[in-house]
Amino acid sequence: MEGVREIRRGTLQEQTFYEQVGGEETFRRLVHRFYEGVAEDPLLRPMYPEEDLGPAEERLTLFLIQYWGGPTTYSDNRGHPRLRMRHAPFTVDRAAHDAWLKHMRVAVEELGLSEEHEQTLWNYLTYAAASMVNAPG
Template sequence: MEIPRGDVQTQTFFEQVGGEETFRRLVRRFYEGVAGDPLLRPMYPEEDLGPAEERLALFLMQYWGGPRTYSEQRGHPRLRMRHVPFRVDRAAHDAWLRHMRDAVDELGLAPEQERQLWDYLVYAAASMVNTPD
């Protein structure tokens, strides 16, 4: 028996969770939280959070198997290097994850996909910490 193309086993995580629209929803909801956060908002010098939202959406889409637009526009992600100018301590880590948790919860993903995405976000948040508590 032939396995049909596009079967779940051959799809990227990006495709499995709904593609670009899912990641844009995630990032839009995340930045709604950041916009009102007194700890995180100052880390975004632009008055408009739109460019930061676009960068994060493109990065996450690429990371999870979607278009490579992020690298085409910005080169290698170098996430730790890009965050060096900002004080990222445990409080910032916790605030970032709090807003991301709200955003992930609103996606309504299947439990295994939600866990896979959340595990990565927890790892990513921890790796950005650059200042002792």
Template sequence: MNEIRRGELQQQTFYELVGGEETFRRLVHRFYQGVAEDPELRAMYPEEDLGPAEERLTLFLMQYWGGPRTYSDNRGHPRLRMRHMPFAVDRAAHDAWLRHMRVAVDSLELPAEQERQLWDYLVYAAASMVNTPG
């Protein structure tokens, strides 16, 4: 008899469920394509090349959703609000960020439940980065 013993059943992480690293790289790459063309958001990225920012967000999201801990291994605790404090993140920036992220999420064509779970987190994350009235 092939019986699963107590404690042996492993659950798939969201990261694995949606396709792992490839999916998160596609998501973030599509997002930064929008950012590159958005004057308001682009101004928040002091680096000439968006590549480093793209890599940081990719690694963060991969780790958050159950993938490798590379983000924390390289950068320590995420401390997202602290890392965004040097930038005036107002409602307009929040809305622009979500607008570009919506396009990126839609491009993945995830099953509805996974899309909702990802989107709900992104909406929450965007709201928690707002640090400037307006």
């Protein structure tokens, strides 16, 4: 078979998690649903000083897209994520952690991902939420 090249193992790039779960649309749906919960939450809503949650929604969407292998728009616009530093001005205690995860759980479940993808995403989100806790209680 002259002219046919063998494709060596490992030369084809695997899809990123971002691509596997549906790309930008999936992350936009996730974060939009999450902020619908935040908008009504008496504990979390005051942590967002902007009247419009749209900018916060966009920042989280772009961060998650980048984290999971999509475009680097977040870092291109905002630099290194520095999540703990960016959350330091806010009191993030166990109650805020739990409220954040409650709204994120609803959003994740509504995506209808495969069990494996949902578990991968949820594992990261629970780790991230725990990492942001900066106050007792």
